[in-house]
Amino acid sequence: MKKIGIFCSASENIDKMYFDSARQIGEWMGKAGKTLIYGGANLGLMECVARAVKENGGTVIGVVPAKLEEKGSVSTLLDEVIHTRNLSDRKDVITEKSEILVALPGGVGTLDEIFHVIAAASIGYHQKKVIFYNEYGFYNELLAALKTLEDKGFARQSFSTYYETANNLDELKEKINRLYDRLHQTTLATRGTSSAQYPCNRRLRESSTTDCRTDTSEKREISNFRHGKSRTDCHEHRHHLLLHRHSIGLPAPQ
Numbered sequence: 001m002k003k004i005g006i007f008c009s010a011s012e013n014i015d016k017m018y019f020d021s022a023r024q025i026g027e028w029m030g031k032a033g034k035t036l037i038y039g040g041a042n043l044g045l046m047e048c049v050a051r052a053v054k055e056n057g058g059t060v061i062g063v064v065p066a067k068l069e070e071k072g073s074v075s076t077l078l079d080e081v082i083h084t085r086n087l088s089d090r091k092d093v094i095t096e097k098s099e100i101l102v103a104l105p106g107g108v109g110t111l112d113e114i115f116h117v118i119a120a121a122s123i124g125y126h127q128k129k130v131i132f133y134n135e136y137g138f139y140n141e142l143l144a145a146l147k148t149l150e151d152k153g154f155a156r157q158s159f160s161t162y163y164e165t166a167n168n169l170d171e172l173k174e175k176i177n178r179l180y181d182r183l184h185q186t187t188l189a190t191r192g193t194s195s196a197q198y199p200c201n202r203r204l205r206e207s208s209t210t211d212c213r214t215d216t217s218e219k220r221e222i223s224n225f226r227h228g229k230s231r232t233d234c235h236e237h238r239h240h241l242l243l244h245r246h247s248i249g250l251p252a253p254q
Contacts, residue, residue, distance in 0.1 A: 004036060005101045008044070022104055024169055030053040030058035039094070039109075042076065063094050065087055100180055102176070111142075128179075130162065
């Protein structure tokens with residue numbers, strides 16, 4: 001089953017055409033048996049796409065930061081809730097658990113999520129792309145700005161390495177299927193490599209399946225790891241991390 005992460009607006013004060021597009025995407029996802037992974041809010045395009053997925057037989061997973069819970073803005077449509085401490089954790093979880101990532105129209109929060117994924121991909125943390133859903137030319141100016149950054153030398157390689165664009169639902173379906181096939185082939189070729197090299201990461205990942213708010217013991221383990229005081233496997237992880245940072249020209253972590 002394809003798990004599709006969607007970034008989009010939580011605003012109610014946007015044109016109806018964006019809601020119509022989100023609804024169509026959600027209906028297709030639900031009927032095709034897809035799983036939606038998103039920010040879990042009951043507002044704007046977020047609630048619209050979640051409702052369409054749910055009503056058409058799909059599964060809805062909400063990745064919910066603590067502030068959203070405090071404000072009572074969590075959707076009631078969720079089949080599964082993953083709790084996080086903050087927005088940074090939410091971005092990491094959505095990126096990790098999604099096989100495909102799609103950016104519908106959105107504001108500064110959506111842009112933050114998009115660039116989080118692109119920046120992480122650019123230094124090798126993952127090989128996933130974001131698909132800009134560019135119906136009505138919503139992302140034209142942003143894509144032009146990225147091209148300007150490239151032209152002025154502010155990119156190691158073309159930003160299009162890390163994203164695709166789809167101008168309508170048919171294009172979106174085609175690109176989702178193509179990216180999924182490529183990712184699946186890559187995963188089969190490299191299965192087990194990450195866990196074998198980085199067992200400390202594996203333990204932390206396995207301990208936060210449904211609640212990513214770090215408890216005291218996990219904070220202590222992370223702190224020990226950062227200061228070189230953890231067990232042997234974490235020393236090995238740190239060694240690999242230092243070599244990787246050196247290879248891409250970054251300074252050693254303090």
